[in-house]
Amino acid sequence: MKRGKKLLSVFVATFMVFSFAACGKENPASEKPESVEFDLGNYKIVYKDACIMEDYDGNDALVMTLDYTNNSGSSDSYLWSISENVMQNDVSLEFATIYLDESSFETVCDSQFTEVQNGETIEVKTAFILADTTSMVEVSFEESFGDATGKVITIDPSKLSRETPTAPSTKTTEKATTADAGDALLDFWNGDWYGWWVMTGCYGYYEGMGSMSWDICGTIDIGDDYTGTVVLWDEDYTRNDPMVEASVTLNEAGTGEYGTLMSESGNFTDIPLEHADWIVDPGLVDFPPGMIIIDGYYENGDDEYYYEIHLLPWGSSWDDLGEDFIPYSYYDWYLPLVEAGKPMPDSIDVGV
Template identity: 55%
Template sequence: MKQTKTKLLCLILAALMLLSGLTACGKDKEGKDSNLIKLGDYELLYKGACIMEDSDGNDAIVLTLDFTNNSKENASYLWSVDETVMQNGVELEAASIITDYENLETVVSDQFTDVAPGATLEVRTAFVLKDTTSEVKATFEEFLGSKKGTITVDPATLSRETVSDTKPETTGTTGDTLLDWWNGEWYGWWKMSGCYGDYESMEGDWWDVCGVIDFDKDYTGTIELWDEDYTRSKPMASAQVSLSEAGTGEHGTVMSEGGWFTNVTLEHADWIVDPGLLDYDDMIWISGDYEDGDDEFHYDIYLRPWGLYWKDMEEDAYPYRYTDWYLPLIDAGKSMPDAIGEGVSEGNAPTNQTNAAAPGGNGIVTEEQVQKGYVWMNEVNNNIFDATYEDIVAYFGVEGEFVKEEYSDHMQSNYRYYKWISSEDSSHFIYVNFREKTPGVYTVSAYNTSGFSGNEAIAKYLDIVKAEAAEANKAASANAEMKDFSVEIAQFAKDDVKVKIMTKIPVSGWSFDDSGRCLVENDDPTAFGAGAIQFEVRENIEKFDSYKDSFENYKDIEDRVIGGITFHGRTYKRIGYDWIQYIAQLDDGRALSIGLRDMDCVPGTMPDIILNNMTFQ
C-alpha cells in the first residue's frame, strides 16, 4: 500500500514540474569533508552539491545527502526531516527539476521513498538561488523533534551541471480534455464525522457546498469551496492544487499543494482527489482531517458539476437544498450564485407567513442601506452569526419584513426568514435566515443578496462601512467598563521561555482562547469568524518569517510603540485572514508577535485601547 501511494505521489508531483533535467551532481570544488548530522532516530550525511537550472531558467542549488533510518519503523526523508535553506537572510524556495520524463520523476522523488530500519538512501533536495556568489546556509531539523544541524555551502565553489534530457513534445496531449472536465462550477454537500472537542456535538452534521475549480494550462490552479455559512468572496476553503494525468481513471488526480480549510492550513498531499475511485463518473470526493488543538473532525466533500441532474442517484444522496434551490436555478439555466440560497426569484421565494406572532415590519430602507448592510454583514461584522434579530433591526433602523417561520428537521431548529428591501427597487433586498439557538432568541444563520451584486457593493462601500463601524466602536469603547487582564505566553516546546502580557480589556465582549493564544472579540472564545489579537513567542524575529512566502498583499506599515518597545508593523493575508502584525525582539532570547486577525486598529477603537494599555515582563 505504501509503495503504491509513494509512487502515485511521485508521479503527481513530477507531472506538475515544468520541464527541466538533471545529471549527476558532484561535490564542491574545495573537496570539503562530508558533514554528518544526527537528528534523533535519523542521520544525514552531506555528500556534495552542484548548481542546476530549474524549469523557469533560474539557478538552483542541488544538495546530495545520505538519509539513514535508525528508528524501528519504515520512514521517508520527506516526513522525517524539515529543511530551511537561507541566503542573504532570505529563505529560498524549492526548485522544480525533472530527472526522468518517461517515468515522471523529479530530483526530489527519492524523498518520498520509505527506508527500512537500519537502511540508507541517497536523496537530493533543490532550492532556487538568489545569486551564485553568496553563502547558502541549510538547516535540517527533526520533523517532530528539536534536534537540528546546519551546513554552509559556497555556491561560487560548486560545479555547474547541464541538462541531459530534453523537453518532451506537448503537441497532441490530452491536457485540454482534463482541463475541460475539471474547470468550472461544482455543487454538492459535505459531512463531518469523528468529531472531538468543541465539534463533538456536530457529529454527522452536513451542509450543501458550492465550489469553483480553476486550472491553468500548466496544470496548477485553485479549488475554492463555500457552504451555507460562507460565500464565494469569503470561502470555507481555498486550496492551491495540482493536476496529473496519473490516476485510476481517465480524469487523472488532483492534489493539494497549499492553502487553507476554515482556519487550518492545507499542506502538500493533504487532499488527493481521484474521481476514478467513485462509482459515479461525474463526481469528485475530497476527504480530509481538521485538527486545531483538542478540536478534531474528519470531513468528506462530494461534488458534481453545476447544472447536472442527480437522477442517477437515490434521493437520500441529494444535497439538502437540491430540490428547493438548486433545481429551480438549473431549470432556469442560471449559473451558480455567490452564496447558497441566493438567486431565488421573488416568484419562488417563500411568501407564506405562518406565524403572525413573530415580530416584523415593512423592511423598507434605501438602496444604499441595503447594499451597505450586505457589506457590513459580509465584510465588517466578524460576529455576524452571533447577531440577533434585534441587532440587525438596530443596524437597519427598521423591522424586517417577516416572510415565514418553519421547523427544520435537518438542523432540528426553528427558523425565521426576513427581508430588508430597497425603497427604490423592490427586487433588491437582503434575505436573512435566523435560527433559534436558545428559546426565543433568533440569531443569524445565513444571508444573501437578491437583485444586486454583492461584489459591486463591496467595491463601492467597503471603506465607508469600515469607517462607520470604527466610529461606532469608538463611541462604545469610550464608555466601556474595563478590567485588568494578564496572561503568560510560552515559546512552543519551551515552557520555560515565557512572556507575561498585561493590559486592560472590556468587562464583557472579549475573552481569551487558551488554545489559540489570542484575545477574542467575543464572549465565546471559540466564536466562529470573530476577530482576535493573537500572541506568539519565538527566539528571534526572523522566526516569524517562516511562512512569509505564503503571505499575500504584504505591506510594511508604520512601527508602533507598545509597552515602551518599538514593534515593526506589517499587513498581509494568510489562510483566508487579513492580518495586522507587530513584531519585536524583547531581549536576547525572546521575540514577540502581536497579530490582529480580521480586525482593524483605528485610533480610539477597542483594539487600539488594548494595545495602548499593554506591557510586558
C-alpha cells in the same frame, strides 16, 4: 505532510556530507562542498546545497536545492517520480510549507510539480520541518515506481545558513492562465461544482455534529501547467469569503481517465492545507460518473473531525442518487436555479 518511504526496503549507498553552502550563497563558516550526483533508475539527481528557512508557522525547515533530470522517455515530474524520507533523531520529518507569496499560495517547492520533458533538467527545492538545528539529518531518495537502489545523504543543519525564500531559477512565478479547451483533464476539472459535505468522528466543539451535512458550491481553476486553485463555500461562507481556498496540482496518473488532483497549500476553514492532504482520484468513485469526493481530517486543539465533500458539475442532475445522497437544498434552491439557466451564485441563500 511528507512523502513516505516505500514499504519495500532497498539497499542504499550513503554519502556523508558534513558542510553545505546556504541556498544561493556560501556559509561563511565552511567551504562549499562538491555536489552529490546520483542516478535513481530513469532519473538523475544532483544535490547542490541546503539552507534553513522558516515555514508559514515559524518553524525551522531544512530546504534542499536539487537538479532533477528526467530520462524516462516521457514527460514526468519530480513529485511523482522521486520519493523522499527525511529522518532526524530517528523520527521522520514532516513536509514544510514555505510561501513565496501567501496571496497566491506559491511555495518554494512548487517546481516539484513541473512536467519535465525527457532529457531535460530543472532545479527543484524540497523542504522539511526540523526537530532542531543541531542534530544530523539523513535524507533518502528513491524512485517512486521502480526498484532502483536508493541513495542517502547526511546533512549537518548546524553548518547551514538561514535564508529567505527565493524561487528556483527555472521556476516562473507568474500565475498560470486557464488552459484552452481541448485538454480532456482540464475540461473535466475546470468549472463550477455543487454538492454537499459531511462531518464524521467529531470531537470537542463539533461533538454531536456527526453526519450533519451542508450544501456546498465551488470553483476549480487549473492552468495549462496543471497548477491552480480550488475555492469552496457552504451556506455560512461566500465565494469572496470562502470556506476552503487551496492551491492544487493535477497529474495524469490515476485509476481512471481524469488523473489525480492533489493539494499543495491553502486553508480549510481555520487550519492550513498542506501537500497531499487531499489526493482526489475520480476513478475511485463508482457512481455517479463525473463525481469527485474530497476527504480530509480537521484538527485544531481538542476540536477534530473527518470530512467528505461530494461534488458534481454545476447543472448536473442528482435525481438518480437517492434521497440519502442528494444535497439538502437540492430541490428548493439548486434545481430552480438550474432549470432557469442561472449561473452558480456567489453564495448559497436557501431563503431564495
